[in-house]
Amino acid sequence: MSVNFTVRLPKELAEKMKRCREINWSEVMRTAIEEYLRKLEELRTEESSSEILERLRKLGVSREDLQLMSLEVEKKLQETLKKSVEERRQLLRGLENA
Numbered sequence: 001m002s003v004n005f006t007v008r009l010p011k012e013l014a015e016k017m018k019r020c021r022e023i024n025w026s027e028v029m030r031t032a033i034e035e036y037l038r039k040l041e042e043l044r045t046e047e048s049s050s051e052i053l054e055r056l057r058k059l060g061v062s063r064e065d066l067q068l069m070s071l072e073v074e075k076k077l078q079e080t081l082k083k084s085v086e087e088r089r090q091l092l093r094g095l096e097n098a
Contacts, residue, residue: 007029
């Protein structure tokens with residue numbers, strides 16, 4: 001069963017949409033709403049910091065094992081990880097093409 005849902009749009013946006021008649025705007029909106037709700041559900045189900053600490057404790061990790069790091073250091077680590085992942089992807093593509 002489906003339900004009609006009315007959305008008010010700025011006139012300029014509606015005019016742009018009319019120029020793209022081949023696009024199923026209802027499907028675009030439905031997909032966008034589903035994706036937004038999925039992200040909201042993920043945020044609601046994320047573990048709290050205390051839950052994460054408890055899970056780590058059960059795995060044998062103590063608070064002393066954990067280190068706080070500056071935002072700058074964290075960003076550098078993230079960049080290093082991104083580069084490593086990209087290098088691995090390129091290596092795998094090379095192996096697939098060989």
